[in-house]
Amino acid sequence: MSDDILEMRNITKKFPGVRVLDDVSFRLKRGEIHALCGENGAGKSTLIKILSGIYPHGSFDGEIVLEGEVQKFRNIKESEQAGISTIYQELTLVKYMTIGENIFLGNEPLKNRVIDWNRVYTETKKVLTELGLDLNPRTKVMNLGIGHQQLVEIAKAMTKNTRVLVLDEPTAALTGGESDHLMRILDQLRKNGVTCIYISHKLNEVFKIADTITVLRDGKAVCSEPAIQLTENKVISLMVGRELSQRFPKVEHIPGEKVLEVRHLTLEDPELPGKKKVDDVSFSLRQGEILGIAGLMGAGRTELAQGIFGVYEGKRSGEVYLHGEKVSIRNPREGIEKGIIYLSEDRKRFGLVLGMNIKENIVLPNLEAISKWGIINNSQKNKEPLKYVRDLKIKTPSPEQLVGNLSGGNQQKVVIAKWLMANPKVLILDEPTRGIDVGAKYDIYLLMNQLVEQGIGIIMISSELPEILGMCDRILVLNEGKLTGEFVNEGVDQEMIMHRATGGLQ
Amino acid sequence: MMLANRWWGRNKSELNGQESSHKGSGVDLRAYTMVLALLAIWAVFVFLTDGRFISARNISMLTRQMAITSILAVGMVLVIVAGHIDLSVGSVAGFTGAVAAVLQVWYHWGTLPTILATLAVGVLIGGWQAFWVAYRGVPAFIVTLSSMLVFRGGILLITKGVTVSPLSPSFKFLGEGYVSPLGSGILAILASLIYVGIVIRARSSRTKYGLPVSTLILDIVRVVLVVALTGLFTFTINSYEGLPIPVLLLIILAIVFTFIADNTKFGRHVYAIGGNKEAAIYSGVNLKKVNSIIFILMGTLAAVAGILLTARLNAATTNAGNMFELDAIAAAILGGTSTLGGVGTIPGALLGGLIMASIDNGMSLLNIDYSIQTMVKGLILVLAVAIDIASKKKN
Numbered sequence: 001m002s003d004d005i006l007e008m009r010n011i012t013k014k015f016p017g018v019r020v021l022d023d024v025s026f027r028l029k030r031g032e033i034h035a036l037c038g039e040n041g042a043g044k045s046t047l048i049k050i051l052s053g054i055y056p057h058g059s060f061d062g063e064i065v066l067e068g069e070v071q072k073f074r075n076i077k078e079s080e081q082a083g084i085s086t087i088y089q090e091l092t093l094v095k096y097m098t099i100g101e102n103i104f105l106g107n108e109p110l111k112n113r114v115i116d117w118n119r120v121y122t123e124t125k126k127v128l129t130e131l132g133l134d135l136n137p138r139t140k141v142m143n144l145g146i147g148h149q150q151l152v153e154i155a156k157a158m159t160k161n162t163r164v165l166v167l168d169e170p171t172a173a174l175t176g177g178e179s180d181h182l183m184r185i186l187d188q189l190r191k192n193g194v195t196c197i198y199i200s201h202k203l204n205e206v207f208k209i210a211d212t213i214t215v216l217r218d219g220k221a222v223c224s225e226p227a228i229q230l231t232e233n234k235v236i237s238l239m240v241g242r243e244l245s246q247r248f249p250k251v252e253h254i255p256g257e258k259v260l261e262v263r264h265l266t267l268e269d270p271e272l273p274g275k276k277k278v279d280d281v282s283f284s285l286r287q288g289e290i291l292g293i294a295g296l297m298g299a300g301r302t303e304l305a306q307g308i309f310g311v312y313e314g315k316r317s318g319e320v321y322l323h324g325e326k327v328s329i330r331n332p333r334e335g336i337e338k339g340i341i342y343l344s345e346d347r348k349r350f351g352l353v354l355g356m357n358i359k360e361n362i363v364l365p366n367l368e369a370i371s372k373w374g375i376i377n378n379s380q381k382n383k384e385p386l387k388y389v390r391d392l393k394i395k396t397p398s399p400e401q402l403v404g405n406l407s408g409g410n411q412q413k414v415v416i417a418k419w420l421m422a423n424p425k426v427l428i429l430d431e432p433t434r435g436i437d438v439g440a441k442y443d444i445y446l447l448m449n450q451l452v453e454q455g456i457g458i459i460m461i462s463s464e465l466p467e468i469l470g471m472c473d474r475i476l477v478l479n480e481g482k483l484t485g486e487f488v489n490e491g492v493d494q495e496m497i498m499h500r501a502t503g504g505l506q
Numbered sequence: 507m508m509l510a511n512r513w514w515g516r517n518k519s520e521l522n523g524q525e526s527s528h529k530g531s532g533v534d535l536r537a538y539t540m541v542l543a544l545l546a547i548w549a550v551f552v553f554l555t556d557g558r559f560i561s562a563r564n565i566s567m568l569t570r571q572m573a574i575t576s577i578l579a580v581g582m583v584l585v586i587v588a589g590h591i592d593l594s595v596g597s598v599a600g601f602t603g604a605v606a607a608v609l610q611v612w613y614h615w616g617t618l619p620t621i622l623a624t625l626a627v628g629v630l631i632g633g634w635q636a637f638w639v640a641y642r643g644v645p646a647f648i649v650t651l652s653s654m655l656v657f658r659g660g661i662l663l664i665t666k667g668v669t670v671s672p673l674s675p676s677f678k679f680l681g682e683g684y685v686s687p688l689g690s691g692i693l694a695i696l697a698s699l700i701y702v703g704i705v706i707r708a709r710s711s712r713t714k715y716g717l718p719v720s721t722l723i724l725d726i727v728r729v730v731l732v733v734a735l736t737g738l739f740t741f742t743i744n745s746y747e748g749l750p751i752p753v754l755l756l757i758i759l760a761i762v763f764t765f766i767a768d769n770t771k772f773g774r775h776v777y778a779i780g781g782n783k784e785a786a787i788y789s790g791v792n793l794k795k796v797n798s799i800i801f802i803l804m805g806t807l808a809a810v811a812g813i814l815l816t817a818r819l820n821a822a823t824t825n826a827g828n829m830f831e832l833d834a835i836a837a838a839i840l841g842g843t844s845t846l847g848g849v850g851t852i853p854g855a856l857l858g859g860l861i862m863a864s865i866d867n868g869m870s871l872l873n874i875d876y877s878i879q880t881m882v883k884g885l886i887l888v889l890a891v892a893i894d895i896a897s898k899k900k901n
Contacts, residue, residue: 067771311788342788350788353781355848364778365789367771374771380714398718416792 004085005030005195006051011062013046013055020046021060022219028164033186033196035210035227037203039239039463042216044199048166052086053079053199066163083163087153089172093141093168100124100137103156105247105314127155130192131185146272147178151185158194165189167196171205174296183209191421201296203232203502215239233495240494242463248470249445254474256287259319259457260308260340267300267307267481271315277303277314279481285426285457290448292472292489293461294497300481301461302345305428309335309342322425336365339425343415343435343463351415354404358396359385359404362418369421388417407442416447428459429450433467445471465494479503535858536855544861551868559868562746568867569743570818573752574599576813577866578834578861580756580763580809584800586838587780589765589847590639590646592801593806593831594653600827601657602628602812607670607822617676625809627856631657632805635797646801654831658663661824672819680755681817684748693749695741705729717871737836739864756856759807764852772799780847829880833862845891862886 006028013021021043028034038044049055049066053073056268066082073079075084092104100120109119124137133151141149150170157165165240167186171179186209187194200206206213214224215238223230223238267278270310278300285291295301306312308320310329320327322338331337335342344350352361362385363370369382389399392413396406401413412432420428426431429448435443448458448471462468468475475492486498524716551559559563566705578595585592609615615623631653638649639849672678685693705725712719767773775796778786787793811830816822840858842852862883 005808331790332788333792336790344788349782350784353778353785353848355781356777360774360777362787364774364791367774371771376769376774378769379711379715382711382717386715400717 003029003206005067007065008051009063009065011047011050011060013043013050013060019218023051024062024216024221025404026214026221026224028195029212030196031190031193032211033190033193033198033209034212034214035206035238036197036199036214036216037201037206037235038216040463042239043219044216045168045405046196046219047216048086048168048199051077051079051164052084052166062428079477080160083156083161084166085160085162085164086166086168087150087157087170089169091146091149091153093149095142095151096140097141098138099128099135099144099155102141102152103127103137107160123159124155124469125230128160130158130171131155132188143327145178147174147181150174150178150182154185154189154437162194164195164197166199168199169201169297170198171200171202179205186214203235203501205234206235217241219352227359232469236495236498240498248467249442249449250470251449253288253290253449253452253473255289256455257323258284259287259323260285261319261324262308263319265304265307265314265320266316266320267303268315278307278478280318281478281481281483283486285459285482287425287455287457289474290451290458290460290472292468292475293459293478294465294468294475294501295478296501298480299478299501301478302430303481304478305342305430305459308428310338311342332484334421335411339423340428341419341424341426342428343419343430343432345431347411347415352403352411355402356400357400358389358394358406358414361414362388363422365418366421372488385417385419388420392417392420392447407440409436409443412436412440412444417443424456426457426459428461430461431445431463433462433464465497468497469494477501513822515687537857540544540607540842540854540861544827544857544864547861547864547868551864551871555868555871558871562742564867564871565739566746566750568863569753571867572859572863573750573756574814574818575830575862576756576837577752577759577807577814577854579837579855579859580759580852582834582838583841583843583850583852584763584767584773584776585804586647586835586843586845587847587850588776588797588800589780589783590797590800591835592635592646592650592804593835594635594650594657595804596827596830596832597654597661598631598805598808598827599658599812599815599830600662600822600825601660602631602671602809603816603826604665604812604822605768606677606813607673607816608664610673611670612702613731617674621813622678624813625806627807628807628812629802630805630807632802633798635805636801639835640794640797642825655852661822661826665822665824665850667824669821669823672821673817673820678820679818680751681814681819683751685751687744688746690740690744694736699839701732702729702815714801727853752818755810755814759810760856762850766860767852774797776800777848780844780849782848788850808856816838833859834885836883837862839887839890 004027008024008026011021011024011026012019016294019054024043024047026047034454036044046055050060053076056074057072064073064411066084071079071082072258073082081504097105103124104120109116111119121137121294128135128137131151131154133148133155134142135148141152144152154165170182183205189196193461198206198210208392210227213223213227213230213235215222215235217239261284262284265278265281266276269275269277281304283291293301293304303312307316308329310331320329322340327338329340332417334344348354353364359381364383370377370384388394394410394417396410403411406414416432431456432444460468460472469489469492472489475487475489475497476483477497479501480503483499484503487496526615549558549763550775578599582592582595600626605627606620609623610617635646635649638644642743709719709725740749769777775786775791778789778791779793779796783793810829819826837858838850838855840844840861841851841854841856843855865882865886866879887895
């Protein structure tokens with residue numbers, strides 16, 4: 001038996017226009033906990049999707065060697081059969097079934113062709129005990145806390161003859177105590193000889209548990225070393241240490257009066273009463289200013305924006321002031337009316353009606369302005385969108401092209417166009433350049449500068465630190481729902497932001 | 507067999523046609539293949555009935571038959587486009603028709619008050635369904651299934667289980683009357699002129715803003731075709747008695763609702779909700795309000811259908827409107843309304859309604875047993891939806 005249980009050799013994965021993984025090699029030693037670190041978009045998830053068969057053999061270059069044998073997974077099932085179990089951030093348990101039913105779902109032990117329930121529950125009890133869990137196997141999953149649900153997922157993986165356990169951000173949704181429990185259980189599993197890949201943003205946890213750390217950056221593995229030879233600072237600089245490859249058209253902004261003020265905004269998780277997605281956040285925004293919001297996945301940035309725009313589903317408290325006046329925004333309609341506008345990070349889900357054309361999408365939130373007695377003025381409907389198609393350089397044969405047929409960058413411009421037509425005072429841009437090409441990114445940066453010049457206040461949420469540093473006047477940092485840093489963008493570097501974003505103090 | 511081949515033909519061309527925009531410019535292949543399907547069905551029936559199928563009298567009957575369920579289909583397009591369904595329209599039409607008959611026959615109300623009161627009942631029923639769907643979040647499927655039973659029972663309750671008749675001549679006129687041949691001719695000429703005017707205006711407006719315009723020849727062909735068909739239809743019905751009143755009402759309602767769908771804030775919001783509900787909410791669409799209006803309009807149209815039904819039968823019967831929901835849903839879906847929401851047109855639904863009515867009428871002329879007729883219509887529905895879903899998947 002060789003020392004390595006798994007090796008991924010020279011993995012390259014391309015999406016149209018981007019190399020998500022570039023010649024990444026990755027070795028996993030038997031019985032270790034191997035942490036995978038990197039910024040959002042560094043390629044961690046892609047690597048795991050390749051390992052677990054979501055991206056089938058042939059859709060990438062390179063090979064996967066498990067126990068000395070080359071594997072060609074065509075789907076998740078094949079990788080699971082080979083002994084690779086992945087536990088994702090979103091849990092995949094059936095809420096209304098018991099722990100035992102969930103653990104053996106799709107894999108039910110049979111006796112005389114009917115399910116052998118006694119075996120289901122005795123074996124479940126055995127696995128739970130091994131994991132140090134004192135739970136009744138007949139408890140419904142919906143009655144468990146999220147931490148225990150996660151552990152049930154791990155128990156499920158254990159019954160499947162798992163050789164490599166992959167955990168993708170397992171503690172993102174857990175409280176401190178639950179995380180500690182998970183750490184102890186992972187330690188126990190390591191003693192039992194289970195090998196584990198552990199993906200996490202939380203470096204303090206990583207250093208608590210991991211034997212080896214691999215850092216990915218821009219699709220390349222930049223470091224793979226034993227944890228004892230590394231420090232948190234070293235890992236952070238490896239995570240962000242890229243050269244500024246894109247250029248940002250940074251110009252001097254002259255901020256004016258305070259346009260938006262948020263006081264003590266607190267948002268509760270709709271699914272987990274008591275857990276706060278955003279915790280007592282206060283800040284203000286001036287006219288003609290770009291305010292960046294940095295933070296890692298799950299830090300509460302999107303929720304913060306949703307809370308301001310009136311689309312957050314959970315309980316909300318705190319106040320929002322527009323030009324010094326307290327406003328109540330209970331739904332997007334009221335936000336749009338008052339000029340506070342939110343451009344979602346998920347343009348296909350929240351931004352566009354893909355089956356409608358460019359023109360229709362641009363006028364959708366603005367029909368009131370071009371209607372009289374509810375009847376749309378068609379010549380205005382033909383005319384108004386044209387302006388934006390031209391100004392934003394939306395590449396299309398006609399404004400009547402279906403937006404589903406446009407490239408990502410042009411789709412994003414359509415979303416921006418529809419919001420510009422709504423005359424915003426405050427524009428919250430959530431990951432405005434995600435998944436779009438460099439040229440379109442640059443167009444969007446230029447546009448942001450223009451808008452700021454016209455006196456609009458912009459809040460930009462971004463996971464790309466260079467973009468935040470390149471474009472913003474001030475930067476807020478969120479960590480687990482709390483405001484952990486506020487910088488004026490002078491002499492700030494990525495390390496400083498990353499420190500605050502990972503929960504460390506300066 | 508032949509019908510089946512047509513279906514596949516329609517599916518394929520739809521895939522080819524998906525790149526072209528579905529309105530104005532470009533050739534809508536799906537609609538044209540539907541027309542071909544209709545012509546094929548007609549050809550079969552003309553052949554099997556030795557020409558009786560296209561006699562002036564039968565065409566007049568056919569369009570009158572089609573009118574009532576197609577009025578329901580007009581509203582059903584909005585309902586389905588927004589991602590709902592309404593299973594209650596048949597019962598509601600029957601119930602409102604019974605209300606009209608009871609008011610007129612037992613309480614001796616005049617025709618106009620009867621009509622107004624019946625429409626008001628339709629609005630109320632729509633409001634009732636809107637409350638549950640829009641404000642309580644109960645799926646429309648369940649709400650309207652409930653109403654289907656409630657109002658079917660309601661018919662029995664208010665008619666005490668007997669046939670209520672006869673109605674006054676002025677009320678009957680709504681269902682049985684005709685616009686005189688002269689009047690029909692004048693209407694046809696006016697309609698043609700207005701249509702030509704609209705096409706010309708649209709062309710010039712589109713040209714002005716640099717939007718793509720279909721070639722002049724294509725537009726001319728289209729105008730000539732529409733005018734010729736209008737003329738042919740008018741000539742045919744005029745050689746019987748003229749334009750049936752229900753058909754006139756259908757045409758007016760179809761025009762009004764097409765305008766609502768294309769040119770009002772409400773109409774565009776309906777399509778946005780069906781296309782992407784979440785994006786619509788983020789764009790400030792008031793979901794509750796729009797969904798409520800949809801069901802109130804549907805209730806009102808069901809009342810119109812109910813009035814026409816009672817007027818045509820000159821009576822309210824306990825099983826009036828039975829299974830009309832099937833015809834209305836089938837007409838909308840045959841006409842290109844997507845069960846997944848977001849897509850659908852009212853002219854398409856009229857075409858679908860004409861197909862359903864033709865199959866009904868043709869089979870009746872051939873004395874095919876009612877049991878078989880019902881089965882055929884049921885099968886058409888599932889086939890139409892299957893094709894819709896298959897074409898969506900390939901996207």
